[in-house]
Amino acid sequence: MGGLALAVKLASRGVNVAVVEQLSAESPQYKGELLQPKTLAILEDLGVIDEVVANGHSFSTLEFIELERRSSKQPKKVGESFMDYGLLASPYNYALMIPHETLKSILLNKAKLYSERFRYIQPARFTGFKDGKAIIRHTKDKTIEPILARFYIGAEGRNSPTRNAMGLKANNRTYNHHFLTVTIPRPANFKTGKIVTTNHRFLGLFPLPDNKIRTVFLIKAGAYKSMKQEGIEYFHKAYAELCPELGEHVTSLHDWKDIQLMIPTMFHVNRYVVENLALIGDAAHAVHPMAGEGMNLAIQDADVLGELIAWMKKKGTYDNQLLKWYEQVRMPRAKFLLGLSHLSALAYSFPYPWWRRIRMKSIEQMERDPSLHVKQMLNISGLGRWDNTLMDRLIQVGAFPKRKRSISESKQLKYFFERTEDYPWEKEE
Numbered sequence: 001m002g003g004l005a006l007a008v009k010l011a012s013r014g015v016n017v018a019v020v021e022q023l024s025a026e027s028p029q030y031k032g033e034l035l036q037p038k039t040l041a042i043l044e045d046l047g048v049i050d051e052v053v054a055n056g057h058s059f060s061t062l063e064f065i066e067l068e069r070r071s072s073k074q075p076k077k078v079g080e081s082f083m084d085y086g087l088l089a090s091p092y093n094y095a096l097m098i099p100h101e102t103l104k105s106i107l108l109n110k111a112k113l114y115s116e117r118f119r120y121i122q123p124a125r126f127t128g129f130k131d132g133k134a135i136i137r138h139t140k141d142k143t144i145e146p147i148l149a150r151f152y153i154g155a156e157g158r159n160s161p162t163r164n165a166m167g168l169k170a171n172n173r174t175y176n177h178h179f180l181t182v183t184i185p186r187p188a189n190f191k192t193g194k195i196v197t198t199n200h201r202f203l204g205l206f207p208l209p210d211n212k213i214r215t216v217f218l219i220k221a222g223a224y225k226s227m228k229q230e231g232i233e234y235f236h237k238a239y240a241e242l243c244p245e246l247g248e249h250v251t252s253l254h255d256w257k258d259i260q261l262m263i264p265t266m267f268h269v270n271r272y273v274v275e276n277l278a279l280i281g282d283a284a285h286a287v288h289p290m291a292g293e294g295m296n297l298a299i300q301d302a303d304v305l306g307e308l309i310a311w312m313k314k315k316g317t318y319d320n321q322l323l324k325w326y327e328q329v330r331m332p333r334a335k336f337l338l339g340l341s342h343l344s345a346l347a348y349s350f351p352y353p354w355w356r357r358i359r360m361k362s363i364e365q366m367e368r369d370p371s372l373h374v375k376q377m378l379n380i381s382g383l384g385r386w387d388n389t390l391m392d393r394l395i396q397v398g399a400f401p402k403r404k405r406s407i408s409e410s411k412q413l414k415y416f417f418e419r420t421e422d423y424p425w426e427k428e429e
């Protein structure tokens with residue numbers, strides 16, 4: 001996704017670009033589908049937003065429901081909070097769910113419009129560098145093609161040969177939980193995002209278009225095999241308990257093969273640029289999926305790097321040193337969102353009752369304290385950054401009462417990223 005977004009930007013700005021893709025067809029694997037507001041603004045800039053909106057499902061509210069399980073009865077609701085993108089002072093004050101492959105084909109078709117500058121090499125695999133050229137192995141006829149370019153961008157996801165060539169390490173951090181994820185049909189009136197939790201369970205529900213819904217169910221790390229042995233009924237029962245309205249749709253799943261195991265990890269390389277090589281997206285950073293940021297970070301990286309290279313083209317000064325601007329803008333932002341996603345993951349990582357009380361309080365305070373609410377939505381949106389203070393954290397855990405004063409539009413806009421922060425080299429000029 002990052003590679004295609006970058007290609008659209010570069011080709012549309014007069015830069016010749018080749019994208020190498022190893023897959024020969026659409027991937028059946030589930031991947032990122034939730035687009036955050038900043039990414040929607042970038043997709044507008046790339047000229048594809050109308051198609052994205054037409055093929056996606058938008059929502060502005062995320063509902064958090066906490067349930068208490070009771071023996072032989074339906075669980076009882078003990079907490080309910082709403083977080084709202086609608087508070088953001090932006091035309092993009094919502095999130096959008098779109099099937100991963102649909103978004104990829106929208107970007108690919110857009111890039112193909114610039115046929116004189118865009119070359120799509122598929123199926124072919126980039127294997128490394130030799131004599132300063134990228135070595136591409138064509139899958140069908142097994143021929144090898146060296147490609148000479150001014151810059152090489154590693155957008156290969158978590159296993160990145162470009163990263164290896166740069167001599168950078170991805171030190172993976174793992175979690176005590178995994179996820180099962182599957183898309184199933186949904187009732188037509190199930191329209192907003194929902195996270196349903198108990199002491200031991202977590203179910204994330206994100207509506208897609210065509211009355212489908214992407215579901216994400218947390219399990220203990222390593223529990224997948226034993227769950228499978230219990231039969232698919234285990235899965236049906238767990239969903240029915242947490243979200244009865246999906247009951248009959250879940251039972252339409254007959255085989256574990258339809259359900260994908262997702263193992264969350266986190267890493268962040270310490271450099272994005274070495275000479276004329278740069279990394280974007282998962283090649284540079286893997287983020288815990290709790291806050292739905294991975295694909296967004298990839299597209300946001302592509303936006304900044306693409307703008308920088310297009311600027312170099314305009315100036316006629318291709319200098320490897322200038323790539324540092326990209327790292328300077330994107331690395332702290334990615335680090336911040338990796339931290340935020342990690343914190344959200346921790347909130348659901350422990351089954352202790354006292355931990356749950358803190359989590360419930362924290363979400364409740366976030367909804368009801370206007371400052372905490374706006375900060376959280378702004379930070380995950382990617383549109384800006386507004387750090388939490390010590391006082392914010394104390395209010396969040398309930399040590400201090402929540403504030404009542406609402407946040408004015410002009411105040412929140414101070415924390416939005418301005419063009420000069422996204423593309424600071426323009427100012428230096």
Ligand SMILES: Cc1cc2nc3c(=O)[nH]c(=O)nc-3n(C[C@H](O)[C@H](O)[C@H](O)COP(=O)(O)OP(=O)(O)OC[C@H]3O[C@@H](n4cnc5c(N)ncnc54)[C@H](O)[C@@H]3O)c2cc1C
Pocket residue numbers: 001002003020021022023030031032033034035124125126127155156157158159161181260262280281282283289292293294295296297298
């Ligand atoms: C189940 C699941 C759910 C997720 N949910 C979300 C979500 O809701 N929101 C979100 O923002 N993120 C989510 N993510 C994360 C998101 O999918 C990734 O962060 C995002 O796809 C990263 O984009 P990328 O372009 O960096 O890499 P990728 O999407 O991994 O793309 C890399 C591409 O490079 C190709 N490639 C790799 N190696 C080579 C090679 N040597 N030669 C040629 N081609 C190569 C691959 O085939 C692939 O097409 C999820 C991930 C998973 C697995």
